[in-house]
Amino acid sequence: MSRPVQYNTHIKFAGIPEGYMGEGFMATNLEKVVSLARKNSIWPLPFATSCCGIEFMATAASHYDLARFGAERMSFSPRQCDLILVMETIAKKMAPVLRQVYLQMAEPRWVMAVGACASSGGVFDTYSVLQGIDQVIPVDVYVPGCPPRPEAILDGFLKIQDLVNAEGLRRRHSDQYKELLAGYGIQ
Numbered sequence: 001m002s003r004p005v006q007y008n009t010h011i012k013f014a015g016i017p018e019g020y021m022g023e024g025f026m027a028t029n030l031e032k033v034v035s036l037a038r039k040n041s042i043w044p045l046p047f048a049t050s051c052c053g054i055e056f057m058a059t060a061a062s063h064y065d066l067a068r069f070g071a072e073r074m075s076f077s078p079r080q081c082d083l084i085l086v087m088e089t090i091a092k093k094m095a096p097v098l099r100q101v102y103l104q105m106a107e108p109r110w111v112m113a114v115g116a117c118a119s120s121g122g123v124f125d126t127y128s129v130l131q132g133i134d135q136v137i138p139v140d141v142y143v144p145g146c147p148p149r150p151e152a153i154l155d156g157f158l159k160i161q162d163l164v165n166a167e168g169l170r171r172r173h174s175d176q177y178k179e180l181l182a183g184y185g186i187q
């Protein structure tokens with residue numbers, strides 16, 4: 001006898017933006033629609049050269065399935081990504097390379113520091129290791145741990161999604177944002 005098909009009734013779909021709804025119509029503003037689309041179609045760039053990268057591989061694989069959040073399309077070209085995930089120990093020699101990759105990303109762009117090394121240098125308090133990537137590029141979300149488990153990476157990703165959703169279309173043109181970039185010597 002065949003078993004009945006079980007459906008998961010807890011699947012969460014992308015939320016409907018605020019607006020006015022009636023029979024057969026919905027009205028909202030452009031900013032909310034753009035935010036909804038951006039939030040649910042992030043293209044991540046994994047910048048991984050050591051152990052934390054392995055955790056990210058698990059995060060993207062079938063069990064944790066990052067694709068559930070619309071982020072299954074890894075982008076290994078900085079020009080086609082929205083979010084860079086820095087997952088590793090960054091040696092000072094590597095810092096200019098990371099910065100160059102960040103500069104090649106188009107706006108709007110977001111940055112996640114994954115793990116203790118990317119966030120603060122981790123256990124490598126040495127002359128050769130950058131003590132946190134926020135010394136060379138601005139960071140939006142820090143994920144603690146050495147290494148962080150895939151659940152923590154997913155949690156960080158959800159926080160990025162919240163930021164993306166809440167960001168107005170004009171933020172990247174604001175004086176505050178220009179000041180932030182200027183603090184990093186970026187025009």
Ligand code: SF4
Pocket residue numbers: 050051052053087088089114115116117118122145146147148
């Ligand atoms: S935080 Fe820990 S696991 Fe991640 S790259 Fe550094 S040493 Fe490796």
